[in-house]
Amino acid sequence: MLTAALTSTATSSRPFVVPSETRTIPVSNNNNNNNNNHVEPDTSHIRIVPHLDSSRSLVFSVIERDVAEGTILKIGRFTDKYASSTRITFKSKVVSRGHAEIWSKNGKFYIRDTKSSSGTFLNHVRLSPPNQESRSFLLNDNDVVQLGVDYQGGTEEIYRCVKMRLEINRSTQQRTTFSLNTFQSLRNLTTPPNNVTVLDSAMTSNNTNTKLGNEEFHVEECCICLYALAPFQSLFVGPCSHTFHYKCARPLLMNHPGFLCPLCRNYADLDASVAVEASEVLEMYKKEKEQQQQQQQTNTSPILTNDDDTKAGDTVTQDPSGNPTDPSSIFTFMPSQSSSPTTS
Template sequence: MPSSNSVSAPGGQSTTNGATGGGHNHQQQPSSQQQQGPQSSSSQLQNPNPLPGTVHRIRLVPHLESARSLPFEPIIRDAVEGGPPLRVGRFTDRQTAMASAPNAPNATKIAFRSKVVSRGHAEIWVESGGNFFLKDTKSSSGTFLNHIRLATANAESRPFPLKDGDIIQLGIDYQGGQQEIYRCVKIKVEIARDWQTLGNAFNANALRRLQAVGVSNGGHKEDTAANATQDCCICLFPVTVCQALFVAPCSHAFHYKCMRPMLLSHHPGFQCPLCRTFADLE
């Protein structure tokens, strides 16, 4: 009758000796491939992405139109190639302050105080070459890219390329958007525009021209047109000294009376009518 004996081996392993008619004793050992498999997989888990990706900055600013949308401060985020996506959704009290902070480049969440925005509304990420992408993550009220809806309600969309100057709309107005919390979010995308927020030759030249106008020619009226720094793009008359002027953060100058309706309509947000640069005047 066959019998088997269990013998403890060093290291806590056990070997089984089976005797069937005069057979030999055999000890089962894992192959070399099986021994190397767990080691290689564990090393991959410890270091899945050994080379850090390139960081690309994206800036999301309000898109100013005649129709009012949800106001918000410009949002700056740094996205890493192959890194986690930027998750866009609704602000809740459970979220940390980092999620809704506008100037928190390392944060991976973007939150808006609007009830037409789903908690997990959309995602933005960057791939190799600095190419940004956007997709709808099963939102109920929809994600629109340049006025085109990406997917139906509660359905995930395919990735869509995102370029500088694109317009993103999160949700649609509820009850006409009479209350601010029920308004959709309209976003203008700015990619690789850091040079606009720094000092450059255009800004320096514009300041020098404004300073030179006030001290040249003794303020003679006949030289007003010749001394003008530029023409106001609203009324097409010269912008010069002894006038109430509005100088935008982008250094473009206008007559204050020409810009006053635009300043009041979206205050504190301002979008230059010449270069389309958004700025928070506060």
């Protein structure tokens, strides 16, 4: 009964239209390949992520595969009987057990529907009528593939269709550089933290310091799981500038919008207004820079005395007790008791 209902829903809500002929498998030309001196890789990479276009989209774990030439990835409904690296399954009743296939050829990926009842859609176009195997269609980077259609409105996850977005043979170099730069910028913003506590100092002993060339590189850890904070991870930065893995901090957000930092115990309202203009941020930076300059001048400015024998501008050093002393004299100044010098 479920299969019949799905079939009628798919055919009635979306009429079958064959995708554009430009999406079919192109005829390979060995002569052109030889002329271009282009060597295709032995394996191709595909990354499948959920396509979230509505609040009822089915969320699944990201799937990544290095597919060898001629290897077929079989797509279907999840079952405990079959477990293989060449099988991709989803926990949805609108997906047939043998729904579709994806394979690699000459560095490119192709897809076909394998007689599914609820249909396979490529960029919103159905590949074949119900229970009929489709032709093979070329897949491009960022294509959207849908398995089946929602049943009973998709109110329950098990009756939702699977919408996925394909990332095909993407270069990891740019993504790696971007992630590393972003991670380094985050470290510059949050290290050292604004709130230094005794626990922070204790945690520092567990962190790793190493030198990369002439620069010392500091690797921080998440205080919840004690694993390193690294690129390609989702991080949560609290208003107090303490940083955690988002996965680790998520249980702390159960009382949203209230957040209590596990390190400094500072409370923050995560729904607080963020209406701050760029000019206000620049003014904050300007004031902080002025305060830092004043602090540096205070630390490096000479200490002057009222003694007639000491000329203005002469520097006076301090002894370990903090009292100013003149290195050219045997006198010790005691400003807290008297302005006149006393002999030691």
